[in-house]
Amino acid sequence: MHSAEYIALEGVADILRQEGIDPSRMADELAVLVSWASLSHKEHGGLEWSEQQPDLGYAFEQMTESLGEHGRFFSESRLPKLSAKSVNAIKGHLNALSDASAIGLAKALVAVVEGLERSGQVITYKLGRLLAELCAPGQEKTVLHHDGSVTALVALENPEKADLSMRTVSAYSWVVSDLLGSTLTVGDAFGSETPPGTAGFVISTPPFQASEFSKSSKLKSDELAVLRTARECRVRGVVCASLGILFSRAAMGIREELINENWLDAVIGLPKGTLLNTHLASVILVINKDREKDTPIVFIDAEAPQTDSDIDKLLTIVRNKKTSPQSATAFQSDLQKNDYDLTISRYKLGRAAQQLKQLESAVSLDGVAEIVRAQSLKDADDHEGATVFLEASVRDITEPGRMGLPEKTVHVDKKNLRRAQSQRLYPGDLLLAIKGSVGRVAYVDDACGDNWVASQAFVIIRPKGTAVSSPYLYRYLASELIQEYIEETATGAVMALLKAADVSNIQVPLPDAEFKHAVESTHTEILSEYDAIREHRNNIQGFEKRHWTLKSTNTAPDEEL
Incomplete structure (x- = not known):
């Protein structure tokens, strides 16, 4: 009400x-x-x-x-x-x-x-309350950065002890802070990686991925906000940022500092639509300077908080470090072993990842196949003397999953010829898209030319030995299980990305001869069905052209009669 x-x-x-x-x-x-x-x-x-x-x-x-x-x-x-x-x-x-x-x-x-x-991303009232409760300030001063933090300000127990810091002030933000008796500071104070002072508690809701945000730092807006909050707070800090902060190369140093200093307390992933006026999903990082050495970090795959009960459940998980259907915990050493990658799905396994973990008689994909990471091939400035290659892309994959004739031509000079040769395609190769349309699988059959190469969107998977065959591996990679696993594992805030290491670590069940033959037979049957579909489509097109077609002729209408 x-x-x-x-x-x-x-x-x-x-x-x-x-x-x-x-x-x-x-x-x-x-x-x-x-x-x-x-x-x-x-x-x-x-x-x-x-x-x-x-x-x-x-x-x-x-x-x-x-x-x-x-x-x-x-x-x-x-x-x-x-x-x-x-x-x-x-x-x-x-x-x-x-x-x-x-x-x-x-x-x-x-x-x-x-x-x-x-305009701009808007922090909802419920999310603002969650940020305020996660910070849970006591009697010390709370500093809130950026316009979006206004919704957290009204949820503070003692807003009169808060300082709202903004680059430019609006009537809306000023009136709210004036009503609550808060201090309003205007300027570029939070544009530095090194804060001029400290505060007991800090809440930051920066604009996402804004470049040239600071005069003194090359970090993007939310990267800078995470670093600044971690260094400025003496007790706890909370930052709402874009997903890239969890895995991007640019934010690697920030993650190392958070983890090595034992400041990171929780990572809460929120779905698209939680923040208004942006299509980007978001994440909340909770920083706690009072953590014990062996305290776990909690990772939560959360829904957008809609009710006070939703907020209370999240707060309980964070404070008690509870494992639940939507959360998991990991230790500082786990994060360091994962190269400081904070992607939530690495710690809170999805349904497919859990099922893969339970497979029996399984080995990693790189144990049964050679995996080649394709690189970008630059078209030579001078085509004379260059070697011509056809570069396979995702759009060349046919409906049945075969790799069709590549549309793109690349001229490779002698300097880059070895790179091109290393990603040549051969019949029996499989291609798995790891950039953009992640998970798309292509089977390279006997139609492959001797100058076909894979584009940088793919890894080439080349079965080795006799444990698995190309048809068996193709059907496995295209299966519902692996496709869901890839969806769970892929990172990227704007463009989906799948790390080559994640491909190498896919668990592949080793089949006995009977099951392997059954899968290969299924593969043949599926391709036969697609051939039949193609034939039916050709027949339909023929029927459609029987009457009233537009004839290509230079004869006059009277002459036709």
């Missing part, structure tokens, strides 16, 4: 929509109205016009003067130009807030703004 404050502010927002207020200004305009109403109730006991409380335009002029640098929010407002009818309707809603507390107004404002159109 919504609060009375929420209902009143939602009514005001509806009037602003009807008046055609620009959606990009809605949050700020609603905020200045809340501030005006709050001050009017304190000083005048209501919003009725009088000699002491003139009309809206004059009231905003007074507030502009009295608030100094922050008064520009009122001078920039479009509200004094509203119709008298709309102003009276707004007053009616705002007068209902006479008994509202500052915290009640702030929470209602944040909740209503969540439903408005706003």
